[in-house]
Amino acid sequence: MSKAPFLPFEVNLETFIDDLQRTLDEGRSQIAALLAIEEKSYANFVKPFEMLDERLEHFFTPMSHLHSVNNSDKTQEVYTAALPLLTEYGTEIGQNLEIYTAFKAIKANAYDLLSPEQQRVIDLNIQGFELSGAHLDEASKKRLAEISLRRSELSNTFTQNLLDATNAFEYVITDPADVEGMPKSDIESAAFETEEGKTAWKFTLQMPSYIAYMTYGPNREIREALYKGYTTRAPENAEIIEETLALRKEASRLIGFETYAERSLATKMAKDPDTVLAFLNELADASMAQGQRELAELREFAGAAELQSYDSAFFGEQLKKSRYDIDEEEYRPYFEQNSVVEGLFEFLHRLFGVSIRPAEGVALWHETATAHDLYVDGQLRARLYLDLEARPSKRGGAWMHNWQSHCLDEEGNEQLASAFIVCNFPPSSASTPSLLRHDDVVTLFHETGHAIHHLLSTVNENGVSGVNGVEWDAVEFPSQFLENFAYEPQVLKLFAKHHESGDVISDLMIDKLVRAKNFQSAMSMLRQLEFAIFDFTLHMEETPDVQAVLDAVRERTALLTPPSYNKFQNGFSHIFAGGYAAGYYSYKWAEVLSADAFFAIVDQGVFDTALGRSYLDIVLGRGGSESMRVLFYKLMEREPETQSLLRLSGIEA
Structure with missing residues (x-):
């Protein structure tokens, strides 16, 4: 057998x-x-x-x-x-x-x-x-x-x-006025009955709950309380950061590098620290003027209120709704979780010829987790596990984690690949389906891009199969590439259907969503560049004062100065508990590749394109068996162009 x-x-x-x-x-x-x-x-x-x-x-x-x-x-x-x-x-x-x-x-x-x-x-x-x-x-x-x-x-x-700090915080609201005007689904998710039999609302630092109040919550004091709770989490991590930085520098010098930044680049596409900082500063310079205009517009819209960091999401949502007549709550009924997943699978089938079917009789770790098998040209190729809903026992954020890698074993037998996608979407219940924000849809597409990069590899050596062996500043290329399609009208109509009426999302709604896509895009770009420059500079310093480095970077990139109590670095798990140390720039580096390839395929018509199949064979199929610089050139027959990222972001340099 x-x-x-x-x-x-x-x-x-x-x-x-x-x-x-x-x-x-x-x-x-x-x-x-x-x-x-x-x-x-x-x-x-x-x-x-x-x-x-x-x-x-x-x-x-x-x-x-x-x-x-x-x-x-x-x-x-x-x-x-x-x-x-x-x-x-x-x-x-x-x-x-x-x-x-x-x-x-x-x-x-x-x-x-x-x-x-x-x-x-x-x-x-x-x-x-x-x-x-x-x-x-x-x-x-x-x-x-x-x-x-x-x-x-x-x-x-x-x-x-x-995780402990996130789970320990909660803010209970008893006055209905403090949730007035919020989306119905967010109010229902937060509601509970007190011991006195009255209705109250609990908001936490879990992403769906936190984002809901910061975006729609009408009480400014409560927004600040939540924001302060979020940005002051785990103060004990400050000492961990100091020790981690010192150990990274010491280890780097033992193996012959002057800084951890230099050691980090040994396994990346970027050649040296100067290349990275020049790249990040080029994007910052290109984004600054538009970012300043966007902030001035937001301040003017907010009126008499002294705009603070905990106001930006709230007034930003109102300004976006005013300008584009777009209301995220209007869209959520069209993004029921199961429908989105099914539509995503159909999209992958049309783009790459991949068929995804439920895997029957698979015992998993939670009742809401699911397993799916991937087929290409009728042949079983891989298995994908999904765990998409938030719960207290799950760490925040979204990620892909690979398990098995495609390869041949010592006897020449083929091993198929498997991977997990984990998200923190609003939980479903017997009476309430999981209705996603469009940002959640983008997140799912992003993580699926990571997953298929691993799952659809045809490489026979496990060490360079799928995501194994891929340069860290290229790892985000396939994920960002796929997430861009979450705004394409042809793709949205595959799954954006009202969960009650079954009506497909209208052209007008899609048009508003697409036009609003790059709302405050320069502000967002500068925020991500702040993270990236902070990370990279921190790992170049001899004996860095973490807060001083962050403050200096914010003087260069921050349009809105955060309150002094904001210690976001204590929650910056990407670089202090993940794999992005001296590598957070990789998101923007890879976005250049993804934007370039995305526009090339869209210009051919999205579905059933020759370039789409080439992407499957070259980028996904070859995994880490060649440098992504080589694979990108094979795909596009030219070097990547930074201008594609600015175009995608709607930033006019």
Whole structure:
């Protein structure tokens, strides 16, 4: 009987640590056996070595996923206990001089006999060993190992502090006037009955709730209270940031880089720090004049009120509605969650020829999670898991996480890919469907872009299959590319149907949505550039004063100065608990690629285009097996053009 193509989602929290320790010990034994081989080759050494890492991901990913989507005291305990074991193992392997030497010997003796995919696996492994310090003396290796362990602990604590602070905050409203004029669905989601039998409304720092009041809440004092709660979360993370920065700099210098920014770029498309800062400053210069006009218009519209950061979303929504006659609440009935998902799948079918069908009888971690199988030309290719609704046990935000990677194993058997998409959309109930904002639709398209980048890879080496091996400043290219289609009229009409009447969204509503797309786009651009310049500058400084660096960047980019109590950095998990340290610029870098490719396909007519199929084969199919610079050139037959991003954003430089 052939093996099932996809792994079952199984996590035994009671035995997980023992099982993990056994898995790691078996890995050590297998590596020792590989190193004992006298005549090492790609087939007998590199391939089994690579598959060891793949199978460790198979084992650990469900636990990591559960910790993020069903967080509990037990998952925290197990995850915290697992981190040092994994970090020690990863450091031990990454610094193993024998493995590093074996890779270099195979490159020297047989590189020209290998496929391009295999050559890239060799090159990326050698680079990885050097970045891990495999070539250093024992004292330096020991210190790097200590730093790696400590950094993983700090990252986990940063995330947990943020989650705890988010869940601990709530603001209860008892006066109906304080929710007057808000969307009906948001009022219903917040409503509860007090012990006295009266109706009250609770708002939290969970994204759907927080955004709802900041955008529509009529009471300015309550908006400020929520804003202050959000921007002062987890003050204890300030010390974690200081220690994290110091450790990153120390580790970078141990392996030969002057700053962590330089070390970060070793695995990216951008050549050097000057290139990154020049790119970001070019966009800032191009956006500033329009951003100032947008803010002046907002101030004028707000009237006598002294405009503050906690006012911008509220007055911005009113101004947008006034200018474009657009009301987000009017759109939400057309974006019922299930309809959006089905329409998204139909869109992928028309764009790439991918068919997505429900996977039956799959046991998952939560009753609202679902599983779907992907087919191309009638052939099963991958599995996608969706977990889209907010709940207290799920960390905030939205993300894609890969599980299995497409590849051939040691015996030449094909392994199919799988991945998770997690969002925090308004929860559904027996009486209320999950109705999305259009921003939620864009988010789903974005994360799906990440997912299909991993799932539709045709690469046979797991280390460069899907999102593996892709430069970090190119990782967002496929996600941003796909999200742009969430504004295309042909795409919207596939799923934007009123959940009660079944009426398809009108051309007038689509036109207003498209025209409003770039509302305050220069202000938004400058806000993201603030994050990116802050991140990159912070990782170039010798001994950075975090607040001073942020204040200096805000003088350059911020149109609206935040209150002094705003400590957004303590919640900036992208760079202090995620993979974007000295890499947040990647969002804008990749947006140039995505805008360029998007316009090329739209100009051909969106569906059934030759370029769409080429994108499937070249960008999605080739994964990380070649540099994205090479793949982009193969797709477009030219270099990317920055002007495409300004055009997409409606910014006239």
